[in-house]
Amino acid sequence: MLYFWKRSKMKKNEPTGKIGGTHSESHEKDLDLPLFGLYTISKATNNFSIDNKLGEGGFGPVYKGMLEEGQDIAVKRLSKTSMQGLDEFKNEVICIAKLQHRNLVRLLGCCIQGEEIMLIYEYMPNKSLDLFLFDQTKSKLLDWEKRFQIVNGIARGIMYLHQDSRLRIIHRDLKASNILLDTDMNPKISDFGIARSFRGNETEDKTNRVVGTYGYMSPEYAVHGRYSIKSDVFSFGVLLLEIVSGKRNSGFSKGNQHLDLLGHAWTLYKDGKSLELDDAYICDSANLSEVQRLIHVGLLCVQKRPDDRPCMTTVVALLSNEGKLPKANQPGFFTEGDAFVDEGTTSRNEASSTNEITITQLEAR
Structure with a gap:
């Protein structure tokens, strides 16, 4: 289990930080990933507006957003009813948190607050x-x-x-x-x-x-x-x-x-x-x-x-x-x-x- 699963209670405008943890199955340690506050992501996606929705998969809906500094992002928001998505979330972080290659989509960070669990990626304008x-x-x-x-x-x-x-x-x-x-x-x-x-x-x-x-x-x-x-x-x-x-x-x-x-x-x-x-x-x-x-x-x-x-x-x-x-x-x-x-x-x-x-x-x- 990752350490950051306990980091659910954050202030509304909590700044980006670092999270780390372990996973018994992969024996990974010291996973560092930027942490975004819910307020930041909600503002970036216009409160998860339907107009910003890019699609939906087993994990949950995906939204386009823009951070205050002008960077476009894609936000995967875990559906509250998706246990499969929770497993996929943990697996995705473990597998690609530190991978860097021009032909892999880049994971920018995550947002974990209360029941909200999200992954934030670089935005791909031409989709799939x-x-x-x-x-x-x-x-x-x-x-x-x-x-x-x-x-x-x-x-x-x-x-x-x-x-x-x-x-x-x-x-x-x-x-x-x-x-x-x-x-x-x-x-x-x-x-x-x-x-x-x-x-x-x-x-x-x-x-x-x-x-x-x-x-x-x-x-x-x-x-x-x-x-x-x-x-x-x-x-x-x-x-x-x-x-x-x-x-x-x-x-x-x-x-x-x-x-x-x-x-x-x-x-x-x-x-x-x-x-x-x-x-x-x-x-x-x-x-x-x-x-x-x-x-x-x-x-x-x-x-x-x-x-x-x-x-x-x-x-x-x-x-x-x-x-x-x-x-x-x-x-x-x-x-x-x-x-x-x-x-x-x-x-x-x-x-x-x-x-x-x-x-x-x-x-x-």
């Missing part, structure tokens, strides 16, 4: 990638150069989490709605509420409580509850293929094939027709050799066996290298109607498409 990628009008703004830039930025962010951060962090919910875009359309990975961290040489774990989003989860995680850095690699591969094609993996259909996006991409790859996967909106701006290479890298990332998938360090190198790529094996894809979505599934992000379903609990077998 899915709002552009899967919208027929907005997707036209994503030319090939921007998409290539977004893919590389996401890859570097994940590589940092897996390899270069103070802990090895597995995100477990990489998807288009969790990629935020700044003013220049640079991608920033967000939402670490269900992330897990490892120390030393640890690289994988198993859980009986599977959490994540249908369409992005690796088969070994969805079926057996086993997650590792290769689970994130699988999710990145799905995301990469979505960025190239402009189509969602979940809910995808093509004629009478009854395949998801991964199955369709695999079929085209085997037939030497990978370029048919690309989004019609990028035809004029695309570098065809780069398009083909990215599709190939995406298929390498979604291979069925975790050991066959490259690590993110290799992925970053493959994205920028013009050398020969290894042959891709069959992906671990699911056709529509698989048994991984049941009556117990719920959406974690109401602001995103209803096609995006998150599994909140599934007993491993």
Whole structure:
């Protein structure tokens, strides 16, 4: 339990301070994070005006705000009925309080007063990638150069989490709605509420409580509850293929094939027709050799066996290298109607498409 959970009684205009604490599961110590007073955040969001509301997820509503010095912020306000959100709040602080990377959204601080619990982030003016990628009008703004830039930025962010951060962090919910875009359309990975961290040489774990989003989860995680850095690699591969094609993996259909996006991409790859996967909106701006290479890298990332998938360090190198790529094996894809979505599934992000379903609990077998 974090030390600052006892810091609930503060004066109305209490200035920003520091908080620290420990967590038995991650053995983290001395977590320092700026603390904002409720009055400051309430004023910044115009008393949490509906006009300032950006969306709502499993944690609770998210508001845009502006601090007195003119800095734009995004405020995640924990719903009073969300126990899941309370766990995610603690996990998010533990995982990213000290992480610094240009492709990770920055946590500026938190506000804890009475029953109010909030996280304060840097504000991303272009919101999330899915709002552009899967919208027929907005997707036209994503030319090939921007998409290539977004893919590389996401890859570097994940590589940092897996390899270069103070802990090895597995995100477990990489998807288009969790990629935020700044003013220049640079991608920033967000939402670490269900992330897990490892120390030393640890690289994988198993859980009986599977959490994540249908369409992005690796088969070994969805079926057996086993997650590792290769689970994130699988999710990145799905995301990469979505960025190239402009189509969602979940809910995808093509004629009478009854395949998801991964199955369709695999079929085209085997037939030497990978370029048919690309989004019609990028035809004029695309570098065809780069398009083909990215599709190939995406298929390498979604291979069925975790050991066959490259690590993110290799992925970053493959994205920028013009050398020969290894042959891709069959992906671990699911056709529509698989048994991984049941009556117990719920959406974690109401602001995103209803096609995006998150599994909140599934007993491993």
